[in-house]
Amino acid sequence: MPDLRPFLVLGLALGGVFALSGVGLVVLYRATGVLNLAYGAVGALGALIAWSLINDLGLPDWGAYLCAVAFGGIVTLVYGILFGPPLAARDPLIKAVATLGFTLILLGTMSWAYSYQAHSLILPTTEWGFDLGEVRVNGTQILGLGLGLVVTGAAAAFLRYTKIGVAMRSLANHREITATLGVPVRRVEAAAWLGSGVLSGATGLLLSTLVGLDIVGLTFLVIASLSAALIGRLESLVATMAAGLAIGLVQACLTPFTSVGPYRTMTPFLFAIVALLWFGFGRGRLSTA
Amino acid sequence: MSVADESPEAGVTDRPRASALALLSSIERPAAIRAGVVAALFLFALLALPALVSTFWLQIATTVAIYSIVTLSLALLVGRVGMVSLGQIALLAVGGWVALRLGFGTSLPFPLMLLATGLITGAVGTLIGLPALRLSGLYLALITLMAAAAITVVLQVTNFPNGGSGFTGYSGALAGTVSSSLHRPAPLASSSAFFRVAVVVAALMFLLGVAHVRSRAGRAWAAIRQSQPSAIAAGVNVTLYKLWAFALASFMTGVAGGLLASSAGGLSTYAFPTQDSITLIAVVLMGGVFSFWGPIVAALLLKLLPELLRNWGLPPDLLTILFGLGVLQVMLTAPAGLAVQVPKDLANLSRLIRGRLASGTAAE
Numbered sequence: 001m002p003d004l005r006p007f008l009v010l011g012l013a014l015g016g017v018f019a020l021s022g023v024g025l026v027v028l029y030r031a032t033g034v035l036n037l038a039y040g041a042v043g044a045l046g047a048l049i050a051w052s053l054i055n056d057l058g059l060p061d062w063g064a065y066l067c068a069v070a071f072g073g074i075v076t077l078v079y080g081i082l083f084g085p086p087l088a089a090r091d092p093l094i095k096a097v098a099t100l101g102f103t104l105i106l107l108g109t110m111s112w113a114y115s116y117q118a119h120s121l122i123l124p125t126t127e128w129g130f131d132l133g134e135v136r137v138n139g140t141q142i143l144g145l146g147l148g149l150v151v152t153g154a155a156a157a158f159l160r161y162t163k164i165g166v167a168m169r170s171l172a173n174h175r176e177i178t179a180t181l182g183v184p185v186r187r188v189e190a191a192a193w194l195g196s197g198v199l200s201g202a203t204g205l206l207l208s209t210l211v212g213l214d215i216v217g218l219t220f221l222v223i224a225s226l227s228a229a230l231i232g233r234l235e236s237l238v239a240t241m242a243a244g245l246a247i248g249l250v251q252a253c254l255t256p257f258t259s260v261g262p263y264r265t266m267t268p269f270l271f272a273i274v275a276l277l278w279f280g281f282g283r284g285r286l287s288t289a
Numbered sequence: 290m291s292v293a294d295e296s297p298e299a300g301v302t303d304r305p306r307a308s309a310l311a312l313l314s315s316i317e318r319p320a321a322i323r324a325g326v327v328a329a330l331f332l333f334a335l336l337a338l339p340a341l342v343s344t345f346w347l348q349i350a351t352t353v354a355i356y357s358i359v360t361l362s363l364a365l366l367v368g369r370v371g372m373v374s375l376g377q378i379a380l381l382a383v384g385g386w387v388a389l390r391l392g393f394g395t396s397l398p399f400p401l402m403l404l405a406t407g408l409i410t411g412a413v414g415t416l417i418g419l420p421a422l423r424l425s426g427l428y429l430a431l432i433t434l435m436a437a438a439a440i441t442v443v444l445q446v447t448n449f450p451n452g453g454s455g456f457t458g459y460s461g462a463l464a465g466t467v468s469s470s471l472h473r474p475a476p477l478a479s480s481s482a483f484f485r486v487a488v489v490v491a492a493l494m495f496l497l498g499v500a501h502v503r504s505r506a507g508r509a510w511a512a513i514r515q516s517q518p519s520a521i522a523a524g525v526n527v528t529l530y531k532l533w534a535f536a537l538a539s540f541m542t543g544v545a546g547g548l549l550a551s552s553a554g555g556l557s558t559y560a561f562p563t564q565d566s567i568t569l570i571a572v573v574l575m576g577g578v579f580s581f582w583g584p585i586v587a588a589l590l591l592k593l594l595p596e597l598l599r600n601w602g603l604p605p606d607l608l609t610i611l612f613g614l615g616v617l618q619v620m621l622t623a624p625a626g627l628a629v630q631v632p633k634d635l636a637n638l639s640r641l642i643r644g645r646l647a648s649g650t651a652a653e
Contacts, residue, residue, distance in 0.1 A: 035427065086621055093373055093426040094620060097574070100567050101616030107564065108609030115606070220563055223438050230431065262446040269439040276432050277420045 005135045007252040013141035015248020016148030017206045018268070019241040021221075022228035023152050024199030027159070029234045031168040031192035032084060033175075035096040036076070040222030041106035042197060043204020044215055046072045048110060050205065051119050051213065061124055065205055072201020073194045080193030085186060088175065103219065110215045123209045140209050147206070151199065152241040159237075164191050227272035233279065247271050334488050339481035347480050349596050351552055354487040357588035358494045358545035360573050362538035364587070365498055367570075368578025369507065370534045371514035373430040375566050376417065376437030380539055382444055382561035384410040384546020389450040389556065399551075403490065406547035407540040414539020415532060422531050438563050449556045487548055494541050495581060506533060568612055575615040 021039060029035050046068035053064035079102055087095050129138035159165040167188045170178045179185045203225075207218055228247055232240030247268045254264035334354075339347055359381055366372045388406040391397060397405060417436045424432070501507055509530040512520035520527055550556055568591065576587030590612070595605040 035431075083617060083621070091426060093430060096427055096430065097373060097570065098617055098620045100570065101613045101620065103567060104571055104613030104616065105610050106613075108606045108611075108613060111609065112604055112606035216562065216564060220438065223434060223563075226431065227435065230428075263442060266439045266442045269435040269442075272435045273420075273432060273439070276424060276428060276435075279424070279428075 004253050007255055009135055009137050011249035011252030013144040015245035016145035018225050018228050018248050019148035019244030020151050021203040021225035022240040022244045023155050023237055024196045025229040026240050027155055028192050028196035030172040032189050033092050037099045038102040039200045041103045041219040042072050042200045044218035045106050045110055046201040047121055047204040047208040048114050051121050068205055069201035073198040076197025077194045119213045121208045121213045144206050152237050156237045224268035227268035230272045231275040344480055347484050351484045351487045353588045353592045354491045355545050355548045356592050357585050358491050358541050360584035360587035361498055362541040363573045364578045364584045366538045369510040374433040375430050376433035378561050378566040379437035379440040380414050380542045381546045383413050384543035385550040385556045388547035388550040393450050403544050403547045407544040410543020411536045411540035415536045418535035422528055437566050445558045571612040571616045574619045
């Protein structure tokens with residue numbers, strides 16, 4: 001039995017980030033019915049922009065990171081304002097396919113502007129760390145896990161206790177009736193787009209440190225977060241977080257086993273497929289927003 | 290639950306009643322013209338094209354023919370049944386793997402090998418679609434995306450068979466020494482002969498698609514696309530016909546994979562990224578999912594246009610952006626795609642110009 005402790009740390013950090021982005025996906029889906037498949041691409045472009053600001057323009061690190069997070073929020077908000085309302089009455093499938101168009105625009109932009117060289121982005125928190133027994137734990141790993149937990153709690157509290165949060169939940173039930181009740185639907189939806197976008201920006205930065213700043217890799221890590229969101233039935237934030245952590249842990253802990261190690265990146269997909277089978281044939285009910 | 294809510298057939302039944310003769314001629318003349326155009330194009334591609342273009346462009350044309358089968362399969366799923374699959378490129382890779390495995394492991398003749406590849410890939414695709422039939426459209430799309438990502442991971446570890454031993458048929462020692470391309474029988478060895486094979490197989494697949502759409506299956510699909518509850522109420526076996534559509538699309542994609550495995554250069558695991566499944570749905574939607582011209586336009590967008598851009602010294606990344614904009618445009622304004630929209634726009638334009646000219650002469 002190989003020593004799993006270093007992989008536990010890696011897995012919890014990665015799982016925290018999966019949870020973070022899963023929560024971003026679920027909050028947006030609950031409020032607007034849009035499953036934003038461009039989530040990963042937004043984060044990746046944000047991280048690349050931060051890289052440019054630091055290396056080409058010489059901006060201080062923290063300023064660049066703030067810009068990346070703000071970029072995530074703004075570009076997602078702009079998409080939401082432009083394409084949210086015209087597609088609002090359509091099937092969730094159509095809304096999701098439209099975000100694939102958005103994904104392609106971002107992917108094309110990134111590979112056009114950035115594919116000439118390899119990039120790397122290391123958050124300064126990585127330099128700070130402490131030893132836990134024989135395992136070195138760095139600040140970014142703690143940040144990943146911590147943000148995952150904190151954002152899940154904050155989002156749950158936000159949806160439960162604030163006025164906008166309650167409006168988002170009622171939007172999830174019925175858009176037209178919510179509008180009749182006098183809720184400013186578009187403004188509430190815009191808030192969801194902005195919040196989800198900010199989370200995607202943060203996710204992009206964390207993942208580019210934890211996994212690597214790779215355009216296609218980061219863009220499609222959204223599929224892994226999507227698995228967590230699906231296990232949470234695109235509804236439950238706590239289940240999404242738990243699933244994110246579980247996926248991260250299993251994926252990392254498979255690394256030292258040579259027979260299954262090379263297949264470890266399949267973990268999120270297998271989790272999601274099993275979950276969908278369970279919901280399809282079991283007692284579960286899936287949210288259709 | 291279809292991607293586009295208005296279908297071009299919608300107005301067909303509202304035609305005013307006319308005498309039997311007029312009705313007959315109104316149906317038959319455009320149909321005859323259309324059949325003539327299709328036959329002429331087919332013969333041109335089959336006989337004249339190989340002599341007209343260089344080997345490089347002939348290989349591109351072969352790829353276009355092969356990918357038109359893939360775009361056809363996805364267009365059938367999206368346009369006829371209203372199901373979106375995001376795993377078609379992964380299934381194409383599965384088709385390629387199966388073909389190479391059969392090619393190295395058995396001595397089946399080429400046509401039988403293609404057929405067997407299609408059937409096995411059809412079974413794999415059906416397995417993927419099976420659980421999703423109980424779920425709504427969005428979840429079907431997601432499960433195919435997950436399955437595609439998983440298949441991609443497996444393929445990158447196992448590689449394509451290259452004549453090695455064992456179930457995976459891959460040998461690291463042989464890598465680079467032999468081509469991972471499938472051996473074609475001697476009469477098909479030249480690139481022009483293989484192009485003709487690809488065109489003929491693609492034509493057969495289109496005929497298969499047309500036959501399905503015009504049969505009981507096509508009517509059942511149309512009912513499902515308009516409204517699944519109404520289809521169930523009307524006695525349509527929704528599960529059977531959805532599964533049939535999935536199996537048919539996977540079969541077609543598998544055959545295309547078999548052709549791809551036998552084309553020049555062979556297969557590499559990096560040729561089937563998940564990203565391509567998204568580009569594929571983009572071009573299929575842009576080409577149009579209701580007309581059989583759509584998949585051909587889509588295949589040209591997907592495989593010819595990047596080469597043209599490269600030829601003109603433009604970065605092909607621009608195309609990815611264009612495809613993204615295309616998807617959004619299709620979603621918002623032109624659900625029938627380019628194959629229907631462009632002729633309609635041109636007709637509107639010519640009517641506008643004719644109107645201007647007529648008013649101009651009237652003013653004089």
